[in-house]
Amino acid sequence: MVKKQYLCILLIAALSLSTAFLCGCAKPPTQEIENAEKAIADAKQKEADLYVQDFFARAEDSLKRAKDLVAEKKYKEAKQAAEEAMNLAQQTIPMIEPNKEKMKAETEQMIPEVQGTLDEIKSLVAKAVKKKASINREEIQGSIGKWEVDMVTVKDQLQGGRIRQASDQLVSIRDQLKLQKETLTAVLEQEPAAGK
Numbered sequence: 001m002v003k004k005q006y007l008c009i010l011l012i013a014a015l016s017l018s019t020a021f022l023c024g025c026a027k028p029p030t031q032e033i034e035n036a037e038k039a040i041a042d043a044k045q046k047e048a049d050l051y052v053q054d055f056f057a058r059a060e061d062s063l064k065r066a067k068d069l070v071a072e073k074k075y076k077e078a079k080q081a082a083e084e085a086m087n088l089a090q091q092t093i094p095m096i097e098p099n100k101e102k103m104k105a106e107t108e109q110m111i112p113e114v115q116g117t118l119d120e121i122k123s124l125v126a127k128a129v130k131k132k133a134s135i136n137r138e139e140i141q142g143s144i145g146k147w148e149v150d151m152v153t154v155k156d157q158l159q160g161g162r163i164r165q166a167s168d169q170l171v172s173i174r175d176q177l178k179l180q181k182e183t184l185t186a187v188l189e190q191e192p193a194a195g196k
Contacts, residue, residue: 028070029079036063036082039089048092050164051099059088100163107158107167111151114170117177118147124184133187143180147173 040059043049048056062085069078122144128135150173157166 026073026075028075029066029082032079032082032086033063033066033070036066036085036089039086043089043092046093046096047100047164048089048096051103052092052095055088055092055095059085059092062088103167104158104163107154107163107170110170110174111154114174114177115151117174117181118144118151121177121181121184124181124188128184128188131188135184135187140180140184143176147177 036059040056040063043052043056043059062081066078066081066085069075069081121140125135125137125140125144127133129137150169154166154170154173157163157169
C-alpha cells in the first residue's frame, strides 16, 4: 500500500514537472521574430522588394504568419515561421544584383522596340490626317508628346540606377502605344470602306 502511494506521488510529481517544463518552454519566439524583422529590413534596404519580389513577399508573409501564430499562442509554429521568414529574406540578398542587371538589360532592349512603335504611331497619325480620317488629332499629338517625354524619363531612370521604375514605366508606355496603334490602324482600315 505504501508502495502504491509512493508510486502515485511519484507519478503526480512527474506530471507536475513535465507540465511545468512544457509551460516553461512555451514562450513567444521574440528573438526569432526580431531576427526575421531585421533580416527583412536589411533585404528591403538593399531593394529586394523591387528586384526579388516573390521571395521578399514570401518572407513578409512568413513573418506575418509568425506574428499571427504568437497571438494564437502557437509558439513552436511561430518560431518556425519566423525562422523561415529570416531565411527567405537572407536568400534574397545575393539575388538582387543579378536580377537588377537582368531587368536593366531587358529594359534597354525594349527601348528601341517602344521607340519604333512610337514612330509607327506618328506615321499612322500623318496618314490619318492626310486621309481626313476621324481622329482626335490634338489628343493624339498630346499623347505622343507625353510619351516622348516619358521615354526621356525612362532613360534618365536607367542612368540613375532606378531600374525597376524605368522598367515599369517603359512597360506602361509600351502598352499604351500598342493600344493607340491598334486604334489608329482600325480607324484607317474603316475609312476606305466608309468612302465606298
